[in-house]
Amino acid sequence: MSDRLIIQSVTKFFGSASNPVRAVDDLSLNVRENEFFTLLGPSGCGKTTLLRLIAGLESCDEGQIMLDGVDIAALPPNHRPVNTVFQSYALFPHMTVNDNIGFGMRMQGKDQADIQKATAEALELMRMQNFGARYPSELSGGQQQRVALARALVNRPKILLLDESLSALDYKLRKDMQIELKRLQRETEITFIFVTHDQEEALSMSDRIAVMERGRIGQLGSPQEIYHRPVSRYVADFIGICNFISAGSLGLQESGHIGFRPEDATILIREGQQPDTPGPIVHGRLDALAYHGAVTYYQVTLDSGETVTVADHEKLPVNVDARVRVALLPDMLIRCAS
Amino acid sequence: MGLSRGTTLLLPFLAIMVVFFVLPLCIAVGYSFMAPDPMGGIKHEFSLAGYQRFLYSPDLQGNLHIDTRYLEIIFKSTVLAIFATGLCVLIGFPMAWFMATRPEKQRDFWMILVTIPFWTNLLIRTYAWILILRDTGLVNSMLQEAGLIDEPIKLLYTPFAVGLGLVYSYLPFMILPIYSSLERMDWRQVEAARDLYATRLQTLRHVVLPACIPGILGGVVLVFIPTVGSFLAADMLGGGKQMMLGNLIENQFGMGRNWPFGAAISVILIAGVMIGLMVIARRGQGLKEVVG
Numbered sequence: 333m334s335d336r337l338i339i340q341s342v343t344k345f346f347g348s349a350s351n352p353v354r355a356v357d358d359l360s361l362n363v364r365e366n367e368f369f370t371l372l373g374p375s376g377c378g379k380t381t382l383l384r385l386i387a388g389l390e391s392c393d394e395g396q397i398m399l400d401g402v403d404i405a406a407l408p409p410n411h412r413p414v415n416t417v418f419q420s421y422a423l424f425p426h427m428t429v430n431d432n433i434g435f436g437m438r439m440q441g442k443d444q445a446d447i448q449k450a451t452a453e454a455l456e457l458m459r460m461q462n463f464g465a466r467y468p469s470e471l472s473g474g475q476q477q478r479v480a481l482a483r484a485l486v487n488r489p490k491i492l493l494l495d496e497s498l499s500a501l502d503y504k505l506r507k508d509m510q511i512e513l514k515r516l517q518r519e520t521e522i523t524f525i526f527v528t529h530d531q532e533e534a535l536s537m538s539d540r541i542a543v544m545e546r547g548r549i550g551q552l553g554s555p556q557e558i559y560h561r562p563v564s565r566y567v568a569d570f571i572g573i574c575n576f577i578s579a580g581s582l583g584l585q586e587s588g589h590i591g592f593r594p595e596d597a598t599i600l601i602r603e604g605q606q607p608d609t610p611g612p613i614v615h616g617r618l619d620a621l622a623y624h625g626a627v628t629y630y631q632v633t634l635d636s637g638e639t640v641t642v643a644d645h646e647k648l649p650v651n652v653d654a655r656v657r658v659a660l661l662p663d664m665l666i667r668c669a670s
Numbered sequence: 671m672g673l674s675r676g677t678t679l680l681l682p683f684l685a686i687m688v689v690f691f692v693l694p695l696c697i698a699v700g701y702s703f704m705a706p707d708p709m710g711g712i713k714h715e716f717s718l719a720g721y722q723r724f725l726y727s728p729d730l731q732g733n734l735h736i737d738t739r740y741l742e743i744i745f746k747s748t749v750l751a752i753f754a755t756g757l758c759v760l761i762g763f764p765m766a767w768f769m770a771t772r773p774e775k776q777r778d779f780w781m782i783l784v785t786i787p788f789w790t791n792l793l794i795r796t797y798a799w800i801l802i803l804r805d806t807g808l809v810n811s812m813l814q815e816a817g818l819i820d821e822p823i824k825l826l827y828t829p830f831a832v833g834l835g836l837v838y839s840y841l842p843f844m845i846l847p848i849y850s851s852l853e854r855m856d857w858r859q860v861e862a863a864r865d866l867y868a869t870r871l872q873t874l875r876h877v878v879l880p881a882c883i884p885g886i887l888g889g890v891v892l893v894f895i896p897t898v899g900s901f902l903a904a905d906m907l908g909g910g911k912q913m914m915l916g917n918l919i920e921n922q923f924g925m926g927r928n929w930p931f932g933a934a935i936s937v938i939l940i941a942g943v944m945i946g947l948m949v950i951a952r953r954g955q956g957l958k959e960v961v962g
Contacts, residue, residue, distance in 0.1 A: 387865055388864075388865075389861050389864070389865065408864070409861075409865050410864055410865075410866075410867045410868055410869055414865075415866065416861075416862070416865045418858055418861070418862060420856070420858055422856060422859050422861065422862035423859075423862075424859055424862075424863075424876075424877060425881075426880045426881070435863070435868075435876075436866035436867050439866060439868040439869075484865075484866075487866070487867070
């Protein structure tokens, strides 16, 4: 697959001239054709600013933004073939759903018949055929979300930008929309760039993820790479739970810390019990356990004083304060820079 | 049987409405149907003379003839008010836009600047314009000083001065409602429009203006009503040469000593404005759809 978008050494300053803050700091990345690409990070990491730079709603201070080989960094937003789904949807309240969806094509001076046809198709794609004549205030949050999506997608943009688009929805609706978004991306074959702070959402939807840290990219890779081979403690901590203990307490002849995911370890409760896979074993005392249905979380304080969390599918017959051993899967140990 | 709590709480408000709005209006309507007392005031007997006077005037034999002078005054006043209101929209909208696009902390400062003129009496502020506009005033002396003109330009006591005075006096009443609707507007809609291929001008027309229509209509009502009945600007800046509706009414209660006639013109003015408002209210919804 070839690159649709190449961002090259882009920097964006905010704040006063005397005290500039680098919201995006010398950042480079590439997004491929027909890719579901996610910018993931905590609030203030610059992910939304980067999205707005691509949309043209902010202008970059340095660097290039190449879309299909053309530098669009200096173009105003209305000359960029990308469209945005805003966090707050930003639907036009005085227009019907049909007029909202047709807005982009009307502004481009498209033929009235084409606009009507495309609007009807977009509504069908969103399964909202009967809502065309309504006003946004007459729709639920989830329906407004779909209209915002349709309003952007109907223009067949080269890239669809989604700014925390699901965060305003409640849990159940968000889960449905995640599946819906994946379906839309597959069916329309449009490149999606999705901004979120929800690591679970990022892992489940993305082809590739860029984890952002203070205006830079901490790591760029597939969800599996990001999860199992994080390059830094920051990335490991941000994506799911990650235990870090010193290599010394694992009895390893190396310096620094070793990380492992809760599900990459097992709790041994019986004396002399051996793990299925031989590997490092550490001793400790069970602090607490939390039953979550599919898994149970065990919090263990090791003899070295460090605390780790282990997830097991079984609810083991063990009580708080019992002596336990934690067996680690040797292949799943995470070694990264702190 | 007692009044419900809600109704009881409304009573003071209703009392104020009756004393300050309903009662004076009833008196005005009542006086307009009575006969004038030559010494001023009214005679307590029913008469349509006030309304008759508006359209007809008697000749020396006492025969009534159609007289369009007062209609012309109404027409002139309305045209002037429409003109001043239109100018207020054209000047007020950019000013409100400027205020609403300042950083949040600066907006209060601009608000105060806009309301500062209210701290001084309108009469004094209008008089100040005389000092600025007269032949030896600020404008003319500066232009002469700069060598741009030899003779002073006639500014004071012209229709231009009257219009200027009206626009100056009532501009804040246009700026504030427009500002308030601009400030409440969701600015992400502007970004959405730009993202959806709208130029700046298209964004203004299709997204910003529709959001401002309630503010603009409010401003139009607040400016048009006082300007159509104003007399201060016409008196002081127009030199009393131009008889406006406001002057006409004022005269009837003053030197004219024809209270019923003054009351009748007032009632005609109120009725006209009310019909206008009803049309605007009905069209308001349609206007939104047209602009959208």
